[in-house]
Amino acid sequence: MDQQITVLYFAWIKSELGKTSDQITLPASVGDVAGLVSLLAKKGSPYAEVFARRDKIWVAINQNRAEWAQPLHAGDEVAFFPPVTGG
Amino acid sequence: MDQQITVLYFAWIKSELGKTSDQITLPASVGDVAGLVSLLAKKGSPYAEVFARRDKIWVAINQNRAEWAQPLHAGDEVAFFPPVTGG
Amino acid sequence: MARVQAEMFDVGAEFAAFTHGRSDLGGVVSFVGLTRDFSGDATVHKLELEHYPGMTERQLNDIERQAVTQFTLQAAKIIHRYGILLPSEAIVLVMAAAPHRAAAFEGCWFMIDWLKTKAPFWKREHRSDGSFWLEAKASDDLAAARWARG
Amino acid sequence: MARVQAEMFDVGAEFAAFTHGRSDLGGVVSFVGLTRDFSGDATVHKLELEHYPGMTERQLNDIERQAVTQFTLQAAKIIHRYGILLPSEAIVLVMAAAPHRAAAFEGCWFMIDWLKTKAPFWKREHRSDGSFWLEAKASDDLAAARWARG
Numbered sequence: 498m499d500q501q502i503t504v505l506y507f508a509w510i511k512s513e514l515g516k517t518s519d520q521i522t523l524p525a526s527v528g529d530v531a532g533l534v535s536l537l538a539k540k541g542s543p544y545a546e547v548f549a550r551r552d553k554i555w556v557a558i559n560q561n562r563a564e565w566a567q568p569l570h571a572g573d574e575v576a577f578f579p580p581v582t583g584g
Numbered sequence: 585m586d587q588q589i590t591v592l593y594f595a596w597i598k599s600e601l602g603k604t605s606d607q608i609t610l611p612a613s614v615g616d617v618a619g620l621v622s623l624l625a626k627k628g629s630p631y632a633e634v635f636a637r638r639d640k641i642w643v644a645i646n647q648n649r650a651e652w653a654q655p656l657h658a659g660d661e662v663a664f665f666p667p668v669t670g671g
Numbered sequence: 672m673a674r675v676q677a678e679m680f681d682v683g684a685e686f687a688a689f690t691h692g693r694s695d696l697g698g699v700v701s702f703v704g705l706t707r708d709f710s711g712d713a714t715v716h717k718l719e720l721e722h723y724p725g726m727t728e729r730q731l732n733d734i735e736r737q738a739v740t741q742f743t744l745q746a747a748k749i750i751h752r753y754g755i756l757l758p759s760e761a762i763v764l765v766m767a768a769a770p771h772r773a774a775a776f777e778g779c780w781f782m783i784d785w786l787k788t789k790a791p792f793w794k795r796e797h798r799s800d801g802s803f804w805l806e807a808k809a810s811d812d813l814a815a816a817r818w819a820r821g
Numbered sequence: 822m823a824r825v826q827a828e829m830f831d832v833g834a835e836f837a838a839f840t841h842g843r844s845d846l847g848g849v850v851s852f853v854g855l856t857r858d859f860s861g862d863a864t865v866h867k868l869e870l871e872h873y874p875g876m877t878e879r880q881l882n883d884i885e886r887q888a889v890t891q892f893t894l895q896a897a898k899i900i901h902r903y904g905i906l907l908p909s910e911a912i913v914l915v916m917a918a919a920p921h922r923a924a925a926f927e928g929c930w931f932m933i934d935w936l937k938t939k940a941p942f943w944k945r946e947h948r949s950d951g952s953f954w955l956e957a958k959a960s961d962d963l964a965a966a967r968w969a970r971g
Contacts (some may be wrong), residue, residue, distance in 0.1 A: 508721055508793035509804040576723060578672035580807030583720065583751065583792025584704055584763050584783055595871055596954045634895035646878035663873060667957030670870065670901065670942025671854055671913050671933055685832010694858040694908040701851040702922065708844035758844040771931060772852060780926050
């Protein structure tokens with residue numbers, strides 16, 4: 498069964514993608530963050546270039562920091578952003 | 585030759601002596617802070633009681649912290665006060 | 672409760688509100704982070720602060736609560752701005768109150784160190800030589816790691 | 822330059838004056854010491870602060886200068902009150918500015934620790950059970966000793 502999720506982008510990721518979010522329907526074969534990243538990277542430029550730098554990208558699921566192996570569920574809000582630089 | 589000095593008192597020392605200062609003429613035999621303290625203690629009550637607690641008393645000469653062995657000179661401003669408690 | 676806002680804040684008014692009606696506080700330590708007009712050799716015209724609404728408030732409130740618990744604070748407060756900031760404007764205010772000054776210093780320092788590695792803010796400098804997203808500093812990770820409980 | 826005064830000070834106005842016209846400051850750490858309305862089990866009605874005019878200013882200026890040198894501060898300021906203070910009033914304000922926050926935290930902490938063992942102020946509590954000159958605390962000596970240069 499397909500799952501609908503919201504994906505948010507911040508800082509240089511947002512700048513390079515030229516957008517702040519995507520609505521993504523996950524195929525049944527994609528169950529975690531790593532799978533989502535592979536799916537996004539396959540969308541071609543500029544996604545491929547952005548997600549090639551995944552060592553510079555953090556992820557949050559429903560506003561909590563998460564790991565690449567963390568599972569995704571329908572309705573999740575997944576955010577990709579660089580290491581933070583506030584304060 | 586006799587030396588005139590000003591002696592200041594602060595906090596409980598001032599309270600117990602009932603005064604803020606003395607003008608003291610040092611005899612030639614008194615050359616340092618320790619000698620001044622002995623001279624003051626000989627003035628009887630309440631000086632004797634106050635200066636019996638000399639381990640609880642700090643001294644400054646001309647507004648700089650000093651030691652008991654430090655020499656005195658005419659015109660010096662000598663201050664006796666407890667360990668500080670500001671801030 | 673932490674606050675995230677685009678508007679400037681008044682350090683004096685925030686301090687007054689933080690201590691208002693309290694006659695039990697021993698000491699208050701505050702940290703204010705300011706915008707500078709240079710970065711290396713370049714002139715900075717303005718600083719842009721992006722954040723992740725919702726997650727930001729959650730993280731800042733977590734940091735406040737953690738500081739209160741870990742350092743037995745009497746009160747803790749974080750105020751952080753986003754949007755466009757001009758040089759010399761305040762970016763962040765962190766305040767910690769405690770009966771003794773060591774706890775207030777440590778609690779305040781902990782909050783700003785943690786904020787710098789956990790709160791979802793990103794700075795972009797608009798400079799004489801272009802606009803640049805800042806990179807996170809390894810020194811900030813080290814600073815935050817100091818506070819990890821053994 | 823340090824300031825010693827009987828009047829209340831406005832933390833916000835002092836912060837504004839401290840940072841006025843500066844677009845090169847990275848962070849400012851402040852410490853405010855407050856009067857509490859209790860001491861052990863007794864109620865404190867007012868706090869009396871005596872000082873040694875002349876020597877006080879000299880010591881506070883020395884502490885500011887020492888902090889600027891030792892921690893490479895961009896600015897340092899101490900404001901300390903004397904006379905009668907009521908509960909919740911501010912006794913002392915110490916501010917340190919530096920390019921990086923660690924120096925500002927250390928510089929501010931150093932100044933209040935040193936002030937507590939070097940500046941000629943004496944506190945007398947007017948309490949429900951009488952009036953008492955406070956005794957110096959061994960913990961303050963230990964706190965100041967931490968900053969001695971090796």
